[in-house]
Amino acid sequence: MTHVTVTPPARAHEPSLFRLAGLPYFLIAFIARLPFAMMVVGVLTVVVSARGSLALGGLTSAAVGLGTACFGPLLGAAADRFGQRAVLLVLAVGNAAMLLLFTAVVYGEAADGFVLLAAVGIGATAPQVAPLSRSRLVTLIVERMPEERRTRTVSGTMAYESAADETVFVFGPFLVGILASALAPWAPLVGAAVLTLVFVGAFALHPSGRQVSQDRDADGRAPSAVSELFRPRLLIVVLGILGVGLFFGAMLTSLTSFMADRGAPEQAGLLYGVMGVGSAALALGVAWLPARFTLRARWLVFSAILLAGTLLLWVVDSPAAMMIALAVMGIGIGPTLVTQYSFGAARSPRGRSATVMTMLGSGVVVGQSIGAAVAGELAESAGTEAALVLPMVAAAITFGAGVANWALSGVTHRRAPVKP
Template sequence: MTQTHTSAEPTLFRIAGFPYFLIAFIARLPFAMMVVGVLTVVVSARGSLSLGGLTSAAVGLGTACFGPLLGAAADRFGQRVVLLIVALANGTMLFLFTVVVYGESADALVLIAAIGIGATAPQVSPLSRSRLVTLIRERVEDSRQPRTVSGTMAYESAADETVFVFGPFIVGILASAIAPWAPLVGAAVLTVVFVGAFALHPSARHVSRERGEDGKALSPVSELFRPQLLVVILGILGVGIFFGTMLTSLTSFMADRDAAEQAGLLYGVMGVGSAILALGVAWLPPAFSLRARWLVFSGILLAGSLLLGLVDSPAMMMLALAIMGIGIGPTLVTQYSFGAALSPLGRSATVMTMLGSGIVVGQSIGAAVAGEIAESVGTSAALVLPMFAAAVAFGAGLLNWVLSSSRRRRRTVAA
């Protein structure tokens, strides 16, 4: 009898349904295509690699500045209306940017249009996390919630990494087969169709239940600035800086060997391992606590990054990347799990977009600084930056351990 009851308990996959996961996955693709697509079309139309890099950074800047605001709007007005408006706005901006780039407009207008693309970028990944966490809180029994949340964050992180591998690949195919503007037009169509479908999916209705009768969040804004949550944002910022500095310094490393085009292949070694290990987090035992996971896996990331000071060949670089891949995926999953656990009532979308923006800001800063140092000082100096970023992620894990211990002691005293 007990066995029948257990098997009848709904899983998140059954609650949300397969169409949800398919739509949410495809709806992420446009964002992964935007940055590379913008770079491709600017370099082709304007003949300036420097302007292309600045334009890509402008997209990231727009996303970082407006992403949390879109999350707050989704918490306030519901995901459905915000996503529908943003999908149409972003599709329009992508078309407009293409027209501006191929026109006679000044470079400054190109940069402004790029910021507009980033500002209207649909926050599908963080809003999907927020939506699924809400479904878990509502429909999954309490005893199964921690493992289900952990598994959900693992899937979401793996989906993000998969999309960011396929996104540039699709851009390359469309740009080669049709024209440099094709990836942006394709991204615009995908945005309107699939982000629209993501907005209209029935699961969007569940998120609004965390708001009060007056439509306001059930917790004050000050809850977003608790030390425990700020430490998670610091840690995820470190991961973002790592992504930006690692890819840029790796490109410089391979360029020194006249094989810059192979940087993406080597980077894939870390990406594949990271995605696989991220999914594996769902099967870790509950006794291996979240705060312990953060320390262990960010420690592996830091140890792998220290090998960058010794690499002298692509083979040695692959070994370092493989070790770092073991640490980076589970660290990211753990940080998102903390974000989900610490989200104030009615502000989960805001928290998730803050975390997502932390990665974007970190990537933009890391890529810009690493590129400048690699060009002016050299590759060896640039390879120190991923070590610094990994140290930030690990240090935030230590702070989180201390804060978690203090919180546990307070609960014990109160009890």
């Protein structure tokens, strides 16, 4: 009898995530994030222009964040239950309509309360493209890639997604400024409505939008209980990412106050970009870190660097010194955020990946809103030095959550595609 040895296919022929999803997916998912990045700044711009009140503008921006925070996880749960395609198609139409309705309300004679209510509606219907993209890609990795490649691929995916988010949140406000200056203050919101219809719709209709977790039962129900979303090992990640959101909101607002004291508030965005560029670059580099540098160690190390960077704010007395401090913070913030999303992917209860990712995304939004509001109030009432304390507090929360996570990460999750 002749024995034939079958040679396993070469690793080069194994499907990569890029091949599984396709180039159009990444282009569509990137542009589909833009409307969300334009909303908060666009709302602030149009309210200040139409109503002449900076205070109302700030409250309205916070109302958008409130709507996202309250409804984001519910939309994620709906995507898990009914599939992303149906939920996103409804949101694409609903959010575009709310953006146009808000514009009409602001320029109309409606009371300020209706303006705030319409802003909540914008946040409540905001398509959660970034969290749902993470969930979609993780599902592809876990269910269609060889097990030995999942850990590095998940890490690389979270790195790319975080870098894409940061790029969009830098470019989004820039696009708002261009449209508002070249056309009219209402133009960014109308533009966001068009982008939402076209690109969120395309994101929903992409073939990967049919992907439903194999953990779901035939009727769409998850095999895991809702209570698993409230386990300490997952909630500590939500707390940590809330700290990151607090840092983003507080740092940008206090930095604006710092530059306003020096007569150049318009340069705050340029300085902030120093941190953003470094953060995005280091976030992408996380995928190449050795496996022995575990996730829980990464959280501690990089959040400690972030904390050290914020402590430099005690002695910052010039834009040049602020730039150095921001550069140090950039080294820490990007990898920390990537690591937290990796933990979220690893600790998602079976069949609830989209829910977890939208919980984390909402944590960032809530943190940004609170951080910006509190830092703005401190800057106005107590001065810039008081406002600059808030980024330190946010970094301390992130680092403290990392310490708690170290203790909670002693046992590896039974389904985790990555090792803590």
